[in-house]
Amino acid sequence: MTLAVTILGSSGIYGTPTRAASGYLVEVDGSRLCLDAGAGTWRNLLTLADYPSIAGIVLTHRHPDHTTDVFQALHARHYGQTEPLSPIPLWAPEETIEVLQGYAPEISKSFDLRAITEGESIEFNGASLSFVRMAHPPVTLGVRIEHLGKVFAYSADSGLDADFETLARDADLFVCEATFQDADDPWPGHLSASQAGGLAAKADVARLVITHLPPGRDHERTLAEAQEAAGSIAVELAEDLRRFEL
Ligand SMILES: [Zn+2]
Ligand SMILES: [Zn+2]
Numbered sequence: 001m002t003l004a005v006t007i008l009g010s011s012g013i014y015g016t017p018t019r020a021a022s023g024y025l026v027e028v029d030g031s032r033l034c035l036d037a038g039a040g041t042w043r044n045l046l047t048l049a050d051y052p053s054i055a056g057i058v059l060t061h062r063h064p065d066h067t068t069d070v071f072q073a074l075h076a077r078h079y080g081q082t083e084p085l086s087p088i089p090l091w092a093p094e095e096t097i098e099v100l101q102g103y104a105p106e107i108s109k110s111f112d113l114r115a116i117t118e119g120e121s122i123e124f125n126g127a128s129l130s131f132v133r134m135a136h137p138p139v140t141l142g143v144r145i146e147h148l149g150k151v152f153a154y155s156a157d158s159g160l161d162a163d164f165e166t167l168a169r170d171a172d173l174f175v176c177e178a179t180f181q182d183a184d185d186p187w188p189g190h191l192s193a194s195q196a197g198g199l200a201a202k203a204d205v206a207r208l209v210i211t212h213l214p215p216g217r218d219h220e221r222t223l224a225e226a227q228e229a230a231g232s233i234a235v236e237l238a239e240d241l242r243r244f245e246l
Pocket of ligand 2: 012013022063065066157212
């Protein structure tokens with residue numbers, strides 16, 4: 001009876017040789033769900049699991065650094081077998097679904113496209129997934145997953161002006177974006193590492209993992225800034241293929 005999260009991609013903006021763009025593998029009692037599908041996450045996923053075992057996909061928003069590898073899944077599911085695999089649920093904001101269909105209308109043959117909105121909850125293999133609107137220009141939903149008293153929260157992309165209390169309160173694991181450092185010019189659609197650390201402390205999470213780490217930055221500095229703001233909460237950098245069992 002477990003809730004586990006494996007990082008499939010931890011890079012912000014675009015993928016690099018060592019970090020894919022954003023994506024996570026969530027396992028609920030062995031049932032697999034992909035949460036975001038940025039470039040490079042598909043290759044990381046295949047090192048861990050056979051793709052037909054994926055039972056669902058959640059996309060938080062339409063930005064390419066969170067979605068483009070869903071088309072790898074589409075091709076594999078549709079053309080990679082003798083017969084196309086039957087559709088699995090793909091939950092995403094309406095706007096995201098429209099963008100996916102605009103690029104590849106055949107996506108509805110491989111996925112049962114289900115629009116989700118803020119405040120909504122869905123069920124996945126006995127776990128509850130609820131969605132919080134984040135502060136990011138396209139419609140973006142943060143995800144809170146609860147299973148047998150364990151809580152995993154994921155910020156997706158967001159600035160400060162969102163309900164992090166509802167998203168992350170008392171989470172066992174909070175994976176939060178930390179795109180900027182203190183010396184950067186602030187932009188309201190992303191967080192700095194200090195802000196991520198402060199939010200984790202306020203929500204009293206057990207563990208903070210900072211992610212969406214832009215290429216070419218000093219990530220140790222990002223970690224130090226997050227840790228300082230998070231106080232006694234354990235903070236670490238997201239690393240591709242790192243697995244957390246809650
Ligand atoms: Zn984004
Ligand atoms: Zn992003």
